[in-house]
Amino acid sequence: MLPSSLDFLSLRSLPKRETLFEQTSRAIAECIRQGRWKPGEMLPNEVELAAALGVSQGTMRRALNMLVESGVLIRHQGRGTFVAEFSAHEDRVYQRYISLEPDDATLSEPSPTSSELVSFERAVAPIDISSALQVDATLPLVHAVRVLKTSTGLVTYDELWCHPEDFARLTAENLAHHEERMLYAFYQRVCGVTIVRSQETAKAVLMPQAICERYGLKSPLPVIEIRRISCTYGDRPVEFRRQLSVTEHYHYKL
Amino acid sequence: MLPSSLDFLSLRSLPKRETLFEQTSRAIAECIRQGRWKPGEMLPNEVELAAALGVSQGTMRRALNMLVESGVLIRHQGRGTFVAEFSAHEDRVYQRYISLEPDDATLSEPSPTSSELVSFERAVAPIDISSALQVDATLPLVHAVRVLKTSTGLVTYDELWCHPEDFARLTAENLAHHEERMLYAFYQRVCGVTIVRSQETAKAVLMPQAICERYGLKSPLPVIEIRRISCTYGDRPVEFRRQLSVTEHYHYKL
DNA sequence: GAGTGGTCTAGACCACGCC
DNA sequence: GCGTGGTCTAGACCACTCA
Structure with missing residues (x-):
C-alpha cells in the first residue's frame, strides 16, 4: 500500500x-x-x-x-x-472562465450552446501574439476560430493561437467534436497540457462588420473583447485566446 | 498599556x-x-x-x-x-476597483483624471436599484452623476445611488471637492461608511446618444457598463454604482 | 531590547468517504 | 472500522518595527 x-x-x-x-x-x-x-x-x-x-x-x-x-x-x-484536472475544478475555474450569465435569471441554465469550428490552420501570428507566447515570430502557430451560439443566435466569436509543439495532437476533427464543456479539459485529455493560470484583459469594441453580416447580427453591435494568455506549469504561456461576446442578453460576473 | x-x-x-x-x-x-x-x-x-x-x-x-x-x-x-481603511488597501482593493489601465504601457501612470460632478439630488430610484439596496421603493435615495476625464477626453460616466441615512453627510460640495483618489476612502472619512465587499457585473453597450453629443464623443461608441453593489459590515448593501467606461485607449485587467 | 506578527513543530481529536 | 483531510492546541523560535 x-x-x-x-x-x-x-x-x-x-x-x-x-x-x-x-x-x-x-x-x-x-x-x-x-x-x-x-x-x-x-x-x-x-x-x-x-x-x-x-x-x-x-x-x-x-x-x-x-x-x-x-x-x-x-x-x-x-x-x-x-x-x-479541469473537470474537477467545479468551483474556482468554472467560475473563472464561464462567467457569462443570462440577464434573465429565470433562465436558470447557462443556456445550452452549440459550438461550430469555423477555421483551423497553421499560420504565423501577429507579432504581439507571438511575443506574448514567447515564441519566434516566424514560427507558424496553431490558429483556430470557433463560434458559440444559443437559441438567440451567435453569442461568442472565439479565436485561439497556441504552441504547435505542445498542441501537436490538436486537429480540426477533435477540436470540432470534443465533448468537454471547457476547452481546457479537452486540452488536458488530448494534448496533455494543463492550464494552471490565466491573465485576462477586457474592453468594449464594435463587432467587425464582416462577422455581423455573416451571422445576421445587427450593426453597430457593441461586444466585450476578452484577451487571455494561459500558462501551464512553471508559468509558461501556451495559449492566446481572443473572445468577442455579444452581451445583449448576457453579462459577465466579476 | x-x-x-x-x-x-x-x-x-x-x-x-x-x-x-x-x-x-x-x-x-x-x-x-x-x-x-x-x-x-x-x-x-x-x-x-x-x-x-x-x-x-x-x-x-x-x-x-x-x-x-x-x-x-x-x-x-x-x-x-x-x-x-481604504487608504491602506494599496494591494487588494486598489487592484479590485481601479482596474482600468491604458493600452499603451509606456504611459506608466494610470493617467491623472479630473472628475466633475454633473448632478446631485434625492430621487426615487428605479425598482431594480431600490430592491438591490433593500430599501422601500418609494424612499428617495441619494443620486449623483460624475464624469471622469483625461487628456484624451471623457473616460467614465459614473452614476451612484445610495442610502440617504448612511450617507446623510454626503453633499454636492464635499463630493465635488474630495481629495481621495477613491470614492470609498471618501465615504469612510466623511460618512463613516466602510465598504468591505462588492459584487460587479459587466456588459458592452453603446454610449447613449445624449452623452456622446454633450461630451463630443464619436458615435456609435462601444463602452463597458459595470454595475456594482457594495456592502458594508454584515453584508448590508449600501451603494449602487453604474459606470460607463470608454475603452478605446484603455482596458480592464481581470 | 521589548513587543509584534510569522513560522514551525508535535500531537490530540474530529468529520467525512468508503469498504 | 479504517484512512483521509480538517481543526485545535501549546509552545518554541525567528524576523521585523520602533523607541
Whole structure:
C-alpha cells in the first residue's frame, strides 16, 4: 500500500530565503510539472509526504493548501489529495472562465450552446501574439476560430493561437467534436497540457462588420473583447485566446 | 498599556456548527461593525485576543487572517493588527476597483483624471436599484452623476445611488471637492461608511446618444457598463454604482 | 531590547468517504 | 472500522518595527 519510493523529493536543490512551506510547495509543484503525479492522480497522504521531505505535517499541510489556492491540487476530506484536472475544478475555474450569465435569471441554465469550428490552420501570428507566447515570430502557430451560439443566435466569436509543439495532437476533427464543456479539459485529455493560470484583459469594441453580416447580427453591435494568455506549469504561456461576446442578453460576473 | 477590558468579546451568542476559528472571526468582525475598533485603529495583540475569547493563539491567528483576506484587517509584522481603511488597501482593493489601465504601457501612470460632478439630488430610484439596496421603493435615495476625464477626453460616466441615512453627510460640495483618489476612502472619512465587499457585473453597450453629443464623443461608441453593489459590515448593501467606461485607449485587467 | 506578527513543530481529536 | 483531510492546541523560535 505504501508508494514504492518518494526519494525523488528533495528540498535543498531549490533557492534559499524562501520559507520552509514555500520550498515544500515548490518541491511538490515541481514533481507535478515533471509528471511524477498526473492530473487526476492521488498524492500520498500528508504524513507520508511530510516524512519524505522531513517537515512537520503542519508545514506540509500549508504547502499543499497553497497549491489548492493556485488551482494545482484538489483536496477532499476523507478521500485524499489529487492533482487537479479541469473537470474537477467545479468551483474556482468554472467560475473563472464561464462567467457569462443570462440577464434573465429565470433562465436558470447557462443556456445550452452549440459550438461550430469555423477555421483551423497553421499560420504565423501577429507579432504581439507571438511575443506574448514567447515564441519566434516566424514560427507558424496553431490558429483556430470557433463560434458559440444559443437559441438567440451567435453569442461568442472565439479565436485561439497556441504552441504547435505542445498542441501537436490538436486537429480540426477533435477540436470540432470534443465533448468537454471547457476547452481546457479537452486540452488536458488530448494534448496533455494543463492550464494552471490565466491573465485576462477586457474592453468594449464594435463587432467587425464582416462577422455581423455573416451571422445576421445587427450593426453597430457593441461586444466585450476578452484577451487571455494561459500558462501551464512553471508559468509558461501556451495559449492566446481572443473572445468577442455579444452581451445583449448576457453579462459577465466579476 | 493593557486595554481596559475585552469583556465585550464573546463567542457563545453566535450560531453554532461553525468552526471555532469562524466563530472567532465573526466575533472580531462584529466588534468592528459596532465601532469598538475603528478604521485605522490597532487591535490588541494575538495573545490577548486569544485569551479574551478562550481560544489558542493559532486559532485566533487563523481568524484574523480570514479577516485580512476579506479586506477587513491589515497586519504588519512587528507593528500590529489594524482595522483597514481604504487608504491602506494599496494591494487588494486598489487592484479590485481601479482596474482600468491604458493600452499603451509606456504611459506608466494610470493617467491623472479630473472628475466633475454633473448632478446631485434625492430621487426615487428605479425598482431594480431600490430592491438591490433593500430599501422601500418609494424612499428617495441619494443620486449623483460624475464624469471622469483625461487628456484624451471623457473616460467614465459614473452614476451612484445610495442610502440617504448612511450617507446623510454626503453633499454636492464635499463630493465635488474630495481629495481621495477613491470614492470609498471618501465615504469612510466623511460618512463613516466602510465598504468591505462588492459584487460587479459587466456588459458592452453603446454610449447613449445624449452623452456622446454633450461630451463630443464619436458615435456609435462601444463602452463597458459595470454595475456594482457594495456592502458594508454584515453584508448590508449600501451603494449602487453604474459606470460607463470608454475603452478605446484603455482596458480592464481581470 | 521589548513587543509584534510569522513560522514551525508535535500531537490530540474530529468529520467525512468508503469498504 | 479504517484512512483521509480538517481543526485545535501549546509552545518554541525567528524576523521585523520602533523607541
